[in-house]
Amino acid sequence: MVSEFPLEPKVCIVGAGPAGICAAVQLKTELGLSDITIFDSNNEVGGTWLVNTYPGCCCDVPSHLYSFSFAPKNDWSSFYAPQSEILEYLKDIVVKNNLYFNINFNTTVNRMIWKETTAQWFVEYSHNGSDRVTGKFFDIVINASGILREPKAPKEFTNFKGTLIHSARWNPEVDLSGKVVGVVGTGSSGIQVIPAIADKVKQLAVFQRTPPYLVPRAQFKYPECVKWMFENIPSVRWSHRAALFWLHELLYLSFIHNNIGSFVATRVTRVQRWLQIKSSELRKKLTPSYAVGNKRIGVSLDFYRALQKPNVELVTDSITQVTDRSILTANGKEYPLDVLILATGFHSQDYFAPITVFGERSVNLMDVWKKNGPQTYLGVMSHPAPNFFTILGPHSGSAHGSMIFMIESQVAWIVKALTYMKEKEVNYIRVTQAAEKEFMTLHEQKLASTVWKNETAGNWYKDDQGRVTALWPSNFVSFWNQSRTFVPESFDLKMVSAEKEFMTDDDE
Incomplete structure (x- = not known):
């Protein structure tokens, strides 16, 4: 011992x-x-x-x-x-x-x-x-x-008897094709799940309690010539990494209360909403009422686009009841569902x-x-x-x-x-x-x-x-x-x- x-x-x-x-x-x-x-x-x-x-x-x-x-x-x-x-x-x-x-x-x-x-x-x-x-x-x-x-899964959702999945415990055998699907949550996981499944499902209801702030996601493939430089000229790779590090260090300024960084970040997210969301009503639903950074900032160019697809509906009324096959909201509307996905965090x-x-x-x-x-x-x-x-x-x-x-x-x-x-x-x-x-x-x-x-x-x-x-x-x-x-x-x-x-x- x-x-x-x-x-x-x-x-x-x-x-x-x-x-x-x-x-x-x-x-x-x-x-x-x-x-x-x-x-x-x-x-x-x-x-x-x-x-x-x-x-x-x-x-x-x-x-x-x-x-x-x-x-x-x-x-x-x-x-x-x-x-x-x-x-x-x-x-x-x-x-x-x-x-x-x-x-x-x-x-x-x-x-x-x-x-x-x-x-x-x-x-x-x-x-x-x-x-x-x-x-x-x-x-x-x-x-x-x-x-x-x-994973955090509120108890009321256990009433649902259809296919119930938490985003952190995904079941790859579930086929969403042609299904009526609900997603609860528009945090970091929901922001990624929703655009990925929107074109596969018949109907998608997105239940949102608090809208997220989003900044653009500048996704791109690294060209082979750049990978070659990273491999053969280490200083290039480290310079790239250092630039990314200091850029993200600047992002911290967004979280200082009433700071110029917070002002700039708020404007950037506002511009993205105006450029990507055509409907003023939908834009209003997706406009946060809290300061930028108070909740984790999402990174996406696809989330707002997905919510504007004809088969997708953003629901902002609070959930009042979960039945064995549907969700009821405060405005009295019922949403029948085949599959319910919980993107409710941890x-x-x-x-x-x-x-x-x-x-x-x-x-x-x-x-x-x-x-x-x-x-x-x-x-x-x-x-x-x-x-x-x-x-x-x-x-x-x-x-x-x-x-x-x-x-x-x-x-x-x-x-x-x-x-x-x-x-x-x-x-x-x-x-x-x-x-x-x-x-x-x-x-x-x-x-x-x-x-x-x-x-x-x-x-x-x-x-x-x-x-x-x-x-x-x-x-x-x-x-x-x-x-x-x-x-x-x-x-x-x-x-x-x-x-x-x-x-x-x-x-x-």
Whole structure:
């Protein structure tokens, strides 16, 4: 049970999506670690890019920005990569780094329990379809299960007895040809699904609660000559990537309340509506009443066009009832449906679900977070959970750029922390409450000037008490500056042996 942590820690990574893959690669290449176990409930790597296979699924961040700095891909087919190409990119990284041997597929982690006497985590897991629970001890746990993982499906839709699909659990065997279809939701997934299926279905009813802001999607195929330059002149590729990065950093200015950037972004989205939507009535339905950026901005040139097709109807009256074969709205109209597609998002505030994490003194971390709001340091560590790191946890999401940058920044910081532990020959790390409080104060200060703090429209960035918990409320450069160094004074660091009891704060 007890390992010589400073020499070779036993590491558990939960999730084999982009975050888990990045963590495993960097632990192997930067620290030379080999005792790494990755658990994933799916049957293949890829995470969100494995399970999201709905029609039109693609990344809304440019391909050369949505890729790891340590694994550049010179031959991206297009400016915005489709789901299938991103999945193959991730699989290729796993193969090149021999990570398949480290992964336990079809395995669900149920509980993680901190053992104070040995400074280890006891991780309980079960194989899909089995009631048998197994457990192992690990020195380090890295939660990389992702923030947009558990689909949100309001209970009233379970009344529907036709074909019911959530966009995040797409069934490829369902044939939409000639069917009367309803889509609930016009967020990021709905914006992609609706244009992709509009020409296939007989009738399409789109149920919208809140209209999205849209910016044009400049999609194009990379010419072979450009791919050749990316391959043979690395500076060209890196210049392209750098230009994309700084362009997206400028987009952050759109989210500052009453800022010139917000003014410009609002005008750009307004121009797109005027150019693409012919009907003034439809344009009014698709005009947001909240500030730009308060909800995630969509990227599309096809969404408005799809809504103007003769077989498509945008419904903005609220849904009052879902029957076994139809949806009823507040104006008394009934919409009979063969297929109902839910593009209703995810449980973004359930960071570990369905995993229960018991930290020091058996504290249930999610219970504490739901009561007081998540308290973290860099979105990576939380005081009640020593030796426990989270990638893309609270306070680290992005509304303006590539999550890959945030993943790499957090993983780089974790590597620095583990390197320091190895150098000092300690097996216990816990962020101090003072450091955690200082980071949360910084988070609130940066949040104060943004539209997320100053607007009331709901979005997945907020918890059920209206607290903005999912986002890093500034640009990427500021997060990189915060996370580029490891500050030992911000942590409790020590060696805990199995022969003596864990020392509490009172004992110390």
